[in-house]
Amino acid sequence: xxxxxxxxxxxxxxxxxxxxxxxxxxxxxxxxxxxxxxxxxxxxxxxxxxxxxxxxxxxxxxxxxxxxxxxxxxxxxxxxxxxxxxxxxxxxxxxxxxxxxxxxxxxxxxxxxxxxxxxxxxxxxxxxxxxxxxxxxxxxxxxxxxxxxxxxxxxxxxxxxxxxxxxxxxxxxxxxxxxxxxxxxxxxxxxxxxxxxxxxxxxxxxxxxxxxxxxxxxxxxxxxxxxxxxxxxxxxxxxxxxxxxxxxxxxxxxxxxxxxxxxxx
Numbered sequence: 531x532x533x534x535x536x537x538x539x540x541x542x543x544x545x546x547x548x549x550x551x552x553x554x555x556x557x558x559x560x561x562x563x564x565x566x567x568x569x570x571x572x573x574x575x576x577x578x579x580x581x582x583x584x585x586x587x588x589x590x591x592x593x594x595x596x597x598x599x600x601x602x603x604x605x606x607x608x609x610x611x612x613x614x615x616x617x618x619x620x621x622x623x624x625x626x627x628x629x630x631x632x633x634x635x636x637x638x639x640x641x642x643x644x645x646x647x648x649x650x651x652x653x654x655x656x657x658x659x660x661x662x663x664x665x666x667x668x669x670x671x672x673x674x675x676x677x678x679x680x681x682x683x684x685x686x687x688x689x690x691x692x693x694x695x696x697x698x699x700x701x702x703x704x705x706x707x708x709x710x711x712x713x714x715x716x717x718x719x720x721x722x723x724x725x726x727x728x729x730x731x732x733x734x735x736x737x738x739x740x741x742x743x744x745x746x747x748x749x750x751x752x753x754x755x756x757x758x759x760x761x762x763x764x765x766x767x768x769x770x771x772x773x774x775x776x777x778x779x780x781x782x783x784x785x786x787x788x789x790x791x792x793x794x795x
Contacts, residue, residue: 534597534598534633535595535596535597535598535633536596536597536598536632536633536634536713536714536745537595537596537619537630537631537632537633537714537745537747538595538596538629538630538631538632539592539593539594539595539615539618539628539629539630540593540628540629540630540631541591541592541593541627541628541629542589542591542592542593542618542625542627542628542629542630543587543589543590543591543592543625543626543627543628544587544588544589544611544614544618544623544625544626545585545586545587545588545626546585546586546588547584547585547586548584548586587769588611588614588769589611589614589615589618589625589766589769590769590770591628591770592611592615592628592766592769592770592771593628593771594764594771594774596714596745596747597745598743598745599743599744599745600745600746600761600762601740601744601745601746601748601759601760601761601762602746602747602748602760602762602763602764603747603748603749603750603756603757603759603760603762603763603764603777604616604747604748604749604763604764604766605749605750605751605753605756605763605764605765605766605780605781605784606765606766606767606772606784607767609768610766610767610768610769611766611769612718612749612766613640613718613719613749615749615766616638616640616716616718616747616749617640618630619632619636619638619714619716619747620636620638620640620716621636622638622640632714633713634712634713634714635663635664635712635713635714636712636713636714636716637663637707637708637710637711637712637714637715637716638707638715638716638717639700639703639704639707639716639717639718640716640718646659646691646699646702646703647691648690648691648692649690649691649692650690650691651687651688651689651690651691652678652681652683652686652687652688652689652691652694652702653674653687653688655691655702655706656670656674656677656678656702656706657670659706659707659710660673660706660710663710663712665710670710673709673710673711676709677705677706677709677710678705680701680705680708680709680731680735681698681701681702681704681705681706682701682728683698683701683702686698697725697728700728701728704717704732708735708736708739713745714745714746714747715736715739715744715745715746715747716747717736717746717747717748717749718749719749719750719751733755733758733759736748736759737758737759740759746759746760748760753781753784753785756777756781757777757778757781760777761776761777762774762775762776762777762780763775763776763777763780763781764780765780765783765784767787772787
């Protein structure tokens with residue numbers, strides 16, 4: 531394992547605004563605005579109620595390093611900051627404070643449509659994604675058949691992605707992400723959209739990448755898959771790191787916390 535981290539989170543804070551109305555928008559100029567206006571007129575919604583805003587902290591002073599060749603799971607309840615952490619790594623979003631640094635090409639499958647343009651065909655999306663990762667057309671062409679075969683989209687590869695089902699989009703996105711050999715692979719819960727057979731193939735492929743020394747960051751609520759793929763797990767809870775250590779120990783802590791919460795309900 532390299533002594534230099536390929537991912538560094540240094541005192542990272544990330545917040546989101548919820549509620550409130552957007553400035554500079556005529557509230558009767560959009561469907562949402564017209565509905566709000568109608569509700570105010572009918573007395574179903576108090577005038578001015580939508581002006582209230584709140585800040586929600588997705589991450590609060592979070593620090594960790596991930597080294598080359600590590601397979602790291604990120605777990606925690608809904609809203610704990612897991613997906614936000616991946617989005618910060620892939621620069622889909624940026625921290626409010628602190629620093630996030632990654633070294634090398636980052637391939638990500640964070641949302642069903644992440645990195646996939648609906649107006650382009652499957653073929654065009656493969657070349658677009660590869661170009662974004664910095665690969666030449668020759669490099670992409672060398673991997674093209676393997677990508678299409680794994681995704682099982684041969685008949686539809688020249689069809690615009692907007693006509694794909696959600697499962698087909700996931701198959702294309704995952705196959706592209708793992709076969710174009712990024713230095714860091716980020717995978718979120720989106721694998722749950724695919725059918726069981728494809729999920730097994732995805733896990734098998736990720737297991738092979740892990741054995742080959744690929745750096746993987748895997749977010750999932752399926753703790754058995756996390757334990758299978760990851761030697762280390764970061765447990766997030768309410769925007770904070772609850773634990774960071776060996777997979778067996780951290781997963782056991784998560785299960786214990788869930789059982790304690792259920793007992794107190």
